[in-house]
Amino acid sequence: MRRKNKGAIRETSKFAKILIYIPLVLLSVIIIVPVFWVFMASIKENSEFYRNPWALPEGIYLQNFADAWESANMASYMLNSVVVTVIAIFLLIIIALPASYVLARFKFKSSKFWNVLFMAGLFINVNYIVVPIFLMLTDADRFLNKTVGHTVFLNNLFVLAVVYAATALPFTIYLLSGYFKTLAKDYEEAAYVDGAGYFRTMVQIIIPMAKPSIVTVILFNFLAFWNEYIISMTLLTKPELKTLPVGLMNLMAAQRSAVQYGRMYAGLVIVMLPTLILYMCVQKKLTQGMTVGGLKG
Amino acid sequence: MGSNKGRGRFIFCCLAPAAILFVIFMIYPTIEVFRMSMYKWGGYTANKTFVGLQNFQTLFKSDKFYQSFQNTILLIIIVTIFTFAFALVFAAILTREKIKGQNFFRIIFYIPNILSVVVISAIFSAIYDPNQGLMNSFLNLFRGPAGAEDPILWLGSQKLVIYSIVIAMIWQAIGYYMVMYMASMANVPESLYESAGLEGAGRVKQFFSITLPLIWTNIRTTLTFFIISTINMSFLFVKAMTNGGPDGASHVFLSYMYQEAYTNSSYGYGMAIGAVVFIFSFALAGVLNAVTKREEIEF
Numbered sequence: 001m002r003r004k005n006k007g008a009i010r011e012t013s014k015f016a017k018i019l020i021y022i023p024l025v026l027l028s029v030i031i032i033v034p035v036f037w038v039f040m041a042s043i044k045e046n047s048e049f050y051r052n053p054w055a056l057p058e059g060i061y062l063q064n065f066a067d068a069w070e071s072a073n074m075a076s077y078m079l080n081s082v083v084v085t086v087i088a089i090f091l092l093i094i095i096a097l098p099a100s101y102v103l104a105r106f107k108f109k110s111s112k113f114w115n116v117l118f119m120a121g122l123f124i125n126v127n128y129i130v131v132p133i134f135l136m137l138t139d140a141d142r143f144l145n146k147t148v149g150h151t152v153f154l155n156n157l158f159v160l161a162v163v164y165a166a167t168a169l170p171f172t173i174y175l176l177s178g179y180f181k182t183l184a185k186d187y188e189e190a191a192y193v194d195g196a197g198y199f200r201t202m203v204q205i206i207i208p209m210a211k212p213s214i215v216t217v218i219l220f221n222f223l224a225f226w227n228e229y230i231i232s233m234t235l236l237t238k239p240e241l242k243t244l245p246v247g248l249m250n251l252m253a254a255q256r257s258a259v260q261y262g263r264m265y266a267g268l269v270i271v272m273l274p275t276l277i278l279y280m281c282v283q284k285k286l287t288q289g290m291t292v293g294g295l296k297g
Numbered sequence: 298m299g300s301n302k303g304r305g306r307f308i309f310c311c312l313a314p315a316a317i318l319f320v321i322f323m324i325y326p327t328i329e330v331f332r333m334s335m336y337k338w339g340g341y342t343a344n345k346t347f348v349g350l351q352n353f354q355t356l357f358k359s360d361k362f363y364q365s366f367q368n369t370i371l372l373i374i375i376v377t378i379f380t381f382a383f384a385l386v387f388a389a390i391l392t393r394e395k396i397k398g399q400n401f402f403r404i405i406f407y408i409p410n411i412l413s414v415v416v417i418s419a420i421f422s423a424i425y426d427p428n429q430g431l432m433n434s435f436l437n438l439f440r441g442p443a444g445a446e447d448p449i450l451w452l453g454s455q456k457l458v459i460y461s462i463v464i465a466m467i468w469q470a471i472g473y474y475m476v477m478y479m480a481s482m483a484n485v486p487e488s489l490y491e492s493a494g495l496e497g498a499g500r501v502k503q504f505f506s507i508t509l510p511l512i513w514t515n516i517r518t519t520l521t522f523f524i525i526s527t528i529n530m531s532f533l534f535v536k537a538m539t540n541g542g543p544d545g546a547s548h549v550f551l552s553y554m555y556q557e558a559y560t561n562s563s564y565g566y567g568m569a570i571g572a573v574v575f576i577f578s579f580a581l582a583g584v585l586n587a588v589t590k591r592e593e594i595e596f
Contacts, residue, residue: 016500020394027387028405030468034420035408037431041423053429095318098311108308114316121319123579124327125529127551128571131558132326132333166322169315198307227413230533230555245415249537252419261429264419272416279411283404286411287476 042265064262077247087161100176121170334569352569384474418537425451455546
């Protein structure tokens with residue numbers, strides 16, 4: 001009797017187990033199919049788009065990529081994106097690291113004030129302030145045009161990178177100083193006893209310990225900067241300066257009028273491939289890092 | 298160790314660059330949003346006229362503003378409910394059940410989160426294409442010949458467009474919140490489930506009486522995120538997918554603000570919208586935070 005009962009329980013749990021896989025598989029399909037479909041569409045010829053959209057491509061038509069890369073300027077957009085992302089991440093790290101360290105480990109007159117202010121910054125989203133930033137830079141340019149005779153601030157990849165770095169500061173400082181706060185005081189005390197100054201202690205002792213947090217910061221901000229398009233669209237109006245996502249928006253608009261499907265899908269693949277590859281390499285780090293920061297988006 | 302002067306100088310050098318950038322590009326523009334909302338300003342001329350609260354009066358009489366208001370509220374409610382429910386259930390399945398390929402599912406579900414909203418919008422625009430899109434060709438299996446004659450205009454119909462955006466937003470958000478819930482569920486001690494199992498509580502009961510109460514703090518935090526991020530994300534989606542169309546039917550708060558500020562060059566009015574949204578989102582988050590307050594459970 002008893003044994004029978006046990007068997008019955010095992011049976012239902014086996015059935016339940018299969019039942020559990022259904023939603024998991026379903027959601028996976030819903031997520032993979034659109035992405036996979038874009039990859040398939042990117043190697044189709046234009047005539048194939050008028051047939052069944054579920055059909056697999058008849059051949060591998062790489063001309064789409066050549067078209068997107070050259071005629072649609074994706075190559076130069078890619079270069080712009082790389083330049084902006086690299087500069088922005090570099091600036092962000094060298095500016096945020098010392099600031100986070102000082103905010104986490106030093107007590108001084110205005111330390112509370114700055115801690116609170118940066119915390120408040122977590123709640124300011126760039127989408128609200130993109131217009132005032134644009135107007136501020138326009139004003140600065142107008143002033144320069146009057147006095148020096150040329151403009152610097154709008155249509156400048158470096159300025160865009162500075163704005164990216166600045167708007168990423170609150171979250172980055174929150175994350176890094178959160179880490180610095182967990183360190184024991186002994187590290188610094190030992191360094192001071194050995195005669196190291198504040199600066200050397202920070203650079204040689206503290207920052208190397210923060211490497212994992214720094215990697216997390218770089219990963220998140222790489223994705224954020226690479227994918228960003230509102231600020232980029234607003235601050236860079238010259239066609240040759242566009243970043244990848246903005247270029248892709250143009251390609252989408254062009255596709256509507258000129259019916260060049262293949263080229264648009266190839267452009268899509270070009271934009272998402274770098275992030276997908278990066279994700280596949282570091283997915284564990286990324287999803288773990290997210291729970292450390294626990295806040296973004 | 299060291300002189301006080303050296304310490305002060307070190308603190309100053311470390312903090313100054315971050316503080317300067319932060320104040321110039323975040324604090325000052327935020328203040329500007331509120332200040333400029335009280336001016337009438339075309340943008341191209343330097344003429345700003347102080348008009349007090351006139352922009353706000355115009356705003357609260359504008360049908361377009363109420364349209365965007367309605368859309369935003371609708372998005373906040375539907376996207377939050379569905380994303381929240383799906384994310385919780387999938388997180389519970391992946392943490393509580395012993396499943397083959399658990400890692401695989403987690404990796405797949407998180408993919409939409411790493412894609413640019415522009416990419417997602419492009420993908421969904423293609424899926425929603427009335428003639429060559431996956432959505433209609435899939436539905437035509439059930440609709441038969443009627444489908445080809447009368448294709449569903451996912452992004453072209455004033456009634457449907459907002460729901461088409463809802464689908465894309467849920468698709469994008471599930472993985473993110475799932476990973477967050479998974480992390481806090483992993484902290485719930487196994488012994489609680491064991492004793493509940495011995496007492497005969499089934500999976501569903503365990504979920505409601507153990508998992509949910511124990512990750513409540515985390516859920517509250519994410520509810521605030523939901524509001525703030527839906528307001529922002531809906532702007533990104535609308536801007537890339539429909540640009541407010543057809544005929545302004547899909548505008549949300551911030552896309553309406555952006556359009557007024559740029560296309561119509563009425564910066565003052567645009568900023569008044571921004572100020573209202575800013576206050577609105579904080580108020581809503583505050584209310585939600587108060588409503589969901591429970592006594593914290595220690596474990």
